[in-house]
Amino acid sequence: MKLTAISIFPEYFAPLDLSLIGKAQKDGLVTFAAVNLRDFTHDNHHTVDDTPYGGGAGMVMKPEPWGEAIDATLDSSEDCDLIVLTPAGKRFNQRMAERFTHSRQIIFACGRYEGIDARVAEFYRSQPGVRVHEISIGDYVLNGGEVAALVMIEAIVRLLPGVLGNPESLLEESHNESGEVEYPSFTKPAQWRGLNVPEVLLSGNHGEIARWRREEAERRSQSVD
Ligand code: JD8
Numbered sequence: 734m735k736l737t738a739i740s741i742f743p744e745y746f747a748p749l750d751l752s753l754i755g756k757a758q759k760d761g762l763v764t765f766a767a768v769n770l771r772d773f774t775h776d777n778h779h780t781v782d783d784t785p786y787g788g789g790a791g792m793v794m795k796p797e798p799w800g801e802a803i804d805a806t807l808d809s810s811e812d813c814d815l816i817v818l819t820p821a822g823k824r825f826n827q828r829m830a831e832r833f834t835h836s837r838q839i840i841f842a843c844g845r846y847e848g849i850d851a852r853v854a855e856f857y858r859s860q861p862g863v864r865v866h867e868i869s870i871g872d873y874v875l876n877g878g879e880v881a882a883l884v885m886i887e888a889i890v891r892l893l894p895g896v897l898g899n900p901e902s903l904l905e906e907s908h909n910e911s912g913e914v915e916y917p918s919f920t921k922p923a924q925w926r927g928l929n930v931p932e933v934l935l936s937g938n939h940g941e942i943a944r945w946r947r948e949e950a951e952r953r954s955q956s957v958d
Contacts, residue, residue: 740843
C-alpha cells in the first residue's frame with residue numbers, strides 16, 4: 734500500500750517513522766511519503782492561499798498547487814483513494830478503516846486556513862481510477878487536516894496483515910462488527926493502592942471469566958454515548 738500525505742506542514746508526519754507504522758515501512762508492508770504542497774508553487778512566496786470569492790473571514794487554499802501535487806503523486810498504474818480531510822466530511826469509523834485496507838494507493842489532502850478550493854475534489858471525482866472521499870474524524874474543529882490524517886493512517890495500517898505482532902488481538906477489539914467496546918483489563922499486582930483485581934479473573938474459571946467480560950463490555954457499550 735502506497736500512502737502519501739500532502740500538506741504545508743509535512744513535518745507533522747515525522748512520528749510515523751516511530752512504532753508500528755515505522756516498522757511496517759521497514760518491513761515493506763507500506764510506503765509512506767509526506768509531500769510539501771509549497772514545492773508545487775512557482776512564485777517567490779510559495780503562495781498557497783488567497784481571499785475567498787464571495788467574501789468572508791480567512792483565506793482559502795488555491796487549487797493550482799493541489800492539482801500539481803496530486804497529479805505528481807498519482808500513480809497512474811493503480812487506482813487511488815483521494816481522502817480530503819474536512820470537518821464537513823463523512824465521519825470516519827472502524828468499518829471505513831477496514832475498507833481502506835484494500836486500497837493500493839491512498840493520498841491524504843491535508844488542508845489549512847478555511848480549507849481547500851472545492852474544485853479540487855470536484856475535479857478528481859471526474860478522473861478515472863480516482864475515488865474521492867471527504868472525511869472528518871469527529872465533531873470538533875481542528876486547525877488543519879494533518880492530525881486527522883495521522884489518526885486514519887494508524888487506524889488503517891495497523892489492520893494490514895503482518896503489521897500487528899499478534900493479529901488475534903484484532904478479533905476482540907472495540908468498535909468491532911458488533912460495535913461493542915472492550916472489557917476492562919488488569920495485570921499484576923493483584924492489589925494496587927488498595928484496589929483489587931476482580932476475583933473472577935483470578936478464578937481460572939474461563940467460562941465465568943468470559944461471561945464477566947461479556948457483561949462488562951455490554952455495560953461499557955451502554956455508557957459510551
Ligand atoms: C481539514 C482546514 C481548519 C476548518 C476554519 C478552523 C477533519 N474532524 C475535523 N475537525 N476539523 C477538521 C479539519 C479542519 C481543517 C481542515 C480538516 C482544513 N481546517 C478550518 C473549518 C473552520 N478552520 C477535521 N478531518
